[in-house]
Amino acid sequence: MNRPVPHPTRHLLMIVAGFALWALAFVLLYGTQATGCKAGWHLVEMGPANLLRLVLALLFLLHLGAMLALVRYLRRQVVPMAGPVRFLNRVALFSAWAAIASTLFTFVWLFWLSPCQ
Amino acid sequence: MASTLALAGCGGPVSTLDPAGPAADAIARLWWVMLIGAVALFILMMALFGLVMLRPGAGSGLSRRGWILAGGLGMPLPILTALLIYALIQGERLLPHPDGGPNGGVVRVEAVARQFAWEFHYPELGAGAAGTTLNVLHIPAGRAVDVTTRSDDVIHSFWVPRLGGKIDATPGHSPTIRLRADRPGLYAGLCAEYCGTGHRDMGFTVEAHPPALYEQRLRAALAGEEAQ
Amino acid sequence: MSDTLSPIRLHKQLDAIWGNGKGLERLAAVNHTVIGRRFMITALVFFLIGGVLAMLIRSQLASAQSPFMDADLYAQVFTMHGTIMMFLFAIPMFEGFAIYLLPKLLGARDMAFPRLSAYGYWCYLFGGSMLVVAMLAGVAPDGGWFMYTPLSSRPYSPGINADFWLLGITFVEISALSAAVEIVVSILKLRAPGMSLERMPIFAWYMLVVAGMMLLGFPPLILGSILLELERAFDLPFFDPTRGGDPLLWQHLFWLFGHPEVYIIFLPAAGAVSTILPVFAGRPLAGYRAVVIAVIAMAFLSFGLWVHHMFTVGIPHLALGFFSAASALVAVPTAVQFFAWLATLSHGRPRFSIPMLHIFGFFFTFVIGGLTGVMLAMVPFDQQAHDTHFVVAHLHYVLVGGFLFPMLAATYYWLPHLTGRMAVFPLAKPAFWLFFIGFNLSFLPMHLTGLRGMPRRVHSVLPEWGLETLNLISSGAAFIMTMGVALYLIDFFLLARFGRIFRRNPWRAGTLEWAMATPAPSYAFASLPAVTERADRLDADRLGGELAAGRGYLGFTRHGWMETLGVEMLTGRPQQLILLPRQTYLPLWTALATGLFFVLMLAKLYWFTPLALLLVLALFMGWARQTGLREDKGLLPVGRGIDLPPHGECEAAPSPMAMALTLTANATLYGSLLFGGLFLWVSAPGWPPPGTPQPMMAAVGIALLGLVIAPLAGAQAVTGIESGKAGRWLWLVAGAQGLALVALAMLLAQWAPDRTGHALAAICFIILCYVTLHCLMGLVFALYGRWRIATGHVSARRNLDLRLGLQWQCYTAGAGLLGLTFIHALPWLASLGGMA
Ligand code: HEM
Ligand SMILES: [Cu+2]
């Protein structure tokens, strides 16, 4: 039970990885929205949407993808049946799911709300 | 309705609960909906707390995980989602969209704040009437009015509680809010952002005129200011 | 070491080492029990000051006829009330609480950096006193606790008032940051053997997350304060819209701190609830893992909702939607915690007690505050309620409900631990009911006051608003609440003075702090326990006896060292013997020197400030002189048949982690600065500026060269200790930093003339200053390493001093690269067409 853990810091940091991605998405989406409005991307029609919305949607999907990849990685991680590494892995996994739910809840509105008003 | 009852204690010259225009009205409705929901949730939480404290074992039928999942995720998520969608729809409606709204075009005015007074400009009024009014904003009743704020000193905030939400007057920025007074009358306005020692006294009045008389009265008011 | 001592003799020997002096020697104390207590008592005093101010506010607002303060004085009073309550009461209170409690919960004899705790305390005391002095002198800050510019800028606040806020609060924040670093390191490294992460008491998880939030949350505020002070003192126009600045930058920086701040205040209190409630439920906390996840989620979400304080500035609805959603979402992890508590109670045998009564107060009040919080998260509603007394009511429901009531529960729970006595007089109940009823009577109607149109921060009630009755009720009830506070104070005094002495563990708790004598001895544990299960289910009574008898780890003394154990951070496997520093006056002197810097800034004697900084630096060097060993010790016995190296010879020593955390906070500050530049580019009027200096490629190249060589040479120094080449490599590090400094000085000279003309130049100038400062410190670290080699403190195994320097130089290289890129990229971005 007292075997050394190979990457203690990595196991620990994984518990915030999901939400760190959420935070990154937040910064990028908010920054892009502000910059896009300033640059007039919302005035560039692109089919049913405009350039700004398209860029935002792309960023959104990218982050969702990254989070799903994280979930996959955490599920595949080989961890002992008990002990701190297992605990951290579970916390990391559920946090990642929570972060995915949070991403949906926080950002889906970008498909709908007025981008620059 | 419950709200008419409650209104007895909710009136007042600057009360958001005594709305006189569609924006304030929608927000007041949002408030009553939220209040009812909040009271229900509060009672529920207190009842649960009372139950587990006073009737030991009464809640043990539900597993501990069940408590956390049902109460922590199952209950709040749908409520929050519904509320958020409601509020965002409302928020979209209140925005100053370019397409005017009922009764023709939007009236545009400028509210320029300074320590400690409001100056109102009427850029749409044709030539020869480029004046301003001090601490009185003239608007037509029944028409949407877009108020654009400005400030050259500190931050103030333009607020007419009976007509709708507030909008800051930040130096370097000029945001817009859309308001409408349903009926002619006088509506009190306040400065809502702390701006110095005169903050309390930075009140103003919105005078909503019958649409037919608006231009005439506004010109008279401008002439009056000029004369002073 | 095998001969066991009698408990009494062991106590005497340990106390001789750990005990604090008498008389003036008390000023040298660094012990966590003492420092924690000082923090809490000082915070209590500030609470009372803030409370008196609150009563002044309520008296003023009692009726339209009652005003006795003019608008200016009222502004000082509400500003100081808010500032004191947030910065000088709530944060220091939980810091003290954590410093006092954490080592005891985790089974360690002290925090990882006791001198840092002491330094933090003095910074807090002096910074707070500065503000109080300003208030007594009638020049208190008066721009509200969030100090919006331009009102707080020089043209509109020419006096010294705002400087007191900016400098005083920054001074106090030093203590918050040092506490945060120390808390993280202590939790991760200084635990009882066997206490793996999933066995930690839940409070430690809460504090770990809170400390992490502090590291990321405070730097934006510190940066904002620095920028605003620079604008006030040296006219650098970061917030001036006529010169490319933007008042909104301040709002973003402030609230990027300000919102996480309220969760930083709430979470420790929630951690206390999660610790106390299971004890009275007679059942361990339900959903330990769910609570950990909820706390992490809450921490992150709380960083994504600061704009809900800015719903009325005119930000596009799409962005408001993000912040509105995140603000609503934060209710979910809150609910998870509430239902974990309810689940614990429902599966236990709850018993009522005074702490539980206060937890009831917390439930009742905080639920209301949370519900109104969700309301305010809704954009349209906030646009009505914002900046009214509805918000005042909401924030007090959250703060009083989410902090005061839980802390009162904690007080009644742990006061016996602090004093060794149990209450005998039944004053707590009437005090609670007076406070509870007074609070609700005062603040519940205030929601209506706000909705009926009363703006906050108005210096009196105007009769025409029709709000006099409501305000009278609020004011009257506030006096009932005050009586409650008075009764509490009497009760605490009576308990401490005349309480009944008890033996051990009065609440039948299962956590380690009860496995010691009360009041706690200076060394906390006579020997350290081996933990084999979750550390809230321990048999504290049995353990207490065993530990006192020296049957745990380190149940002896040697060389007069102050020893505790360091563990591998995940598994809790014992890893190193941590030697803690002795009592010393240095933290006090260093804090005084730091204070000197702030006083010189206040007095506008800017030319003398570098001297104060040099003094601070020299004193910190003095700290190093007291630490470290001059020879390799190898493995030392720590009891129970285990041998460990002293921390100076351990790869995983605490200080590199502390350095990494400090650099993380530092990077957050820097990142906020860079984002500030980008923000101005997007948002501020008056961009682009008419012209910017031409890139000076030669200087940039030389600076980069120096910046990059330093860490490379520094790494060679660390590996070269064995062969005796470290000294020479360190000279190269110093030379490289010096080279970079020369080049940076040229760049600074180039940007300096424009710095007051436009925010772009000001930002670039400050970025260069930042990099320069870091190079200078890199140079100091190199020379410091050289000095430590000379004094024999460095060996191939004792290489911490060089590793810390290396960490710094690596960071400096990264920051420099980024900064030099940025000052060329920003003018380029600004010059792009079509962005107006
Ligand atoms: C104990 C009784 C308390 C009373 C009667 C009280 C009363 C008030 C009142 C009436 C205001 C509004 C002032 C105005 O807008 O003109 C206010 C503001 C405030 N209070 Fe309290 N308060 C109390 C405790 C606390 C506590 C415990 C905290 C925090 C831990 C706190 C934090 C604040 C803050 C941050 C403000 C905003 C200040 C500002 O607008 O700049 N208060 N308080
Ligand atoms: Cu104003």
Ligand SMILES: [Cu+2]
């Ligand atoms: Cu907030």
